[in-house]
Amino acid sequence: MSKKSLIAAVAALALMHGAAFAKSPAELNDLEIAHVAYTADISDIRYAHLALAISKDPKVHEFARTMIRDHAAVNDQALALLQKLKVQPQDNFFSKQLSENADKLVAEMSKLTGKAFDRRYAENELGYHQAVNKLVEETFIPNIENPEVRALFEDALAIFKGHEMHAAEMVKALLQRQSLKQQ
Amino acid sequence: MRTLRRPASVAAALAAATLAVFASVADAADNSTPRRHVVEIQKLKFVPATLEVSPGDIIVWINRDIVPHTITATDKSWDSKTIKKAGEWQMVVQADMPGTYLCRFHPVMKAQFSIVQ
Numbered sequence: 472m473s474k475k476s477l478i479a480a481v482a483a484l485a486l487m488h489g490a491a492f493a494k495s496p497a498e499l500n501d502l503e504i505a506h507v508a509y510t511a512d513i514s515d516i517r518y519a520h521l522a523l524a525i526s527k528d529p530k531v532h533e534f535a536r537t538m539i540r541d542h543a544a545v546n547d548q549a550l551a552l553l554q555k556l557k558v559q560p561q562d563n564f565f566s567k568q569l570s571e572n573a574d575k576l577v578a579e580m581s582k583l584t585g586k587a588f589d590r591r592y593a594e595n596e597l598g599y600h601q602a603v604n605k606l607v608e609e610t611f612i613p614n615i616e617n618p619e620v621r622a623l624f625e626d627a628l629a630i631f632k633g634h635e636m637h638a639a640e641m642v643k644a645l646l647q648r649q650s651l652k653q654q
Numbered sequence: 655m656r657t658l659r660r661p662a663s664v665a666a667a668l669a670a671a672t673l674a675v676f677a678s679v680a681d682a683a684d685n686s687t688p689r690r691h692v693v694e695i696q697k698l699k700f701v702p703a704t705l706e707v708s709p710g711d712i713i714v715w716i717n718r719d720i721v722p723h724t725i726t727a728t729d730k731s732w733d734s735k736t737i738k739k740a741g742e743w744q745m746v747v748q749a750d751m752p753g754t755y756l757c758r759f760h761p762v763m764k765a766q767f768s769i770v771q
Contacts (some may be wrong), residue, residue, distance in 0.1 A: 541721040629697030
């Protein structure tokens with residue numbers, strides 16, 4: 472992981488643990504948690520579209536297409552459940568912060584090309600999934616009150632853990648390719 | 655008494671032979687009747703991840719996840735294409751087909767079936 476990515480990951484984790492805010496993600500209600508998850512899904516879909524537009528690497532494209540397909544499917548499922556429960560997701564401080572971070576990252580990655588983009592995208596996907604999965608598993612799932620919402624988060628977590636492993640393989644493959652070319 | 659016993663023994667022998675013939679026919683039928691195996695896709699895993707099958711058997715995959723998957727031979731020689739949530743796909747096992755497979759969308763999902771002739 473590059474120094475920049477490490478700083479971003481540490482900042483994201485600090486944020487997710489509420490260190491920089493008076494409010495903590497542990498205080499969010501079910502509808503706010505649903506909004507955070509929706510925002511996190513949308514952010515990852517944005518990064519994936521950027522990857523499809525900029526990257527020329529087939530492995531990166533394959534991963535990005537899976538992110539779009541899966542995060543859209545999870546969001547559809549979440550919206551269908553909220554509709555069934557006759558409730559709306561609630562915007563909150565944490566969703567806002569996630570959106571702002573996503574705007575900054577999209578702006579930064581848009582300036583990159585080639586291997587620099589691939590590496591930044593892959594490392595961010597790994598760090599992002601690690602941080603979000605930790606938050607979902609340790610903070611959101613234990614705090615969600617509605618059993619149907621909790622079950623959906625449990626299903627989604629299993630899928631996102633698979634994404635984390637897939638991202639780790641993508642990072643490894645990109646690094647190996649880079650070191651082979653340098654030899 | 656002997657004359658009476660003989661037909662009885664013949665009948666017994668015939669009955670035994672008939673039973674043996676029926677038993678072997680039944681055995682042959684058991685071996686040749688294709689079996690149906692079910693593999694469920696749950697939480698990014700194929701369950702069961704290993705399976706013993708025979709040529710002619712049918713394997714049915716059911717997607718219990720909320721995201722789409724594929725069932726694809728590792729060497730890409732066979733492929734289900736996209737299986738949506740709650741969707742199913744089935745395949746008849748051929749003697750010479752490769753049994754290791756994965757999901758093209760999620761390469762961390764791997765499984766296999768071994769073919770017993």
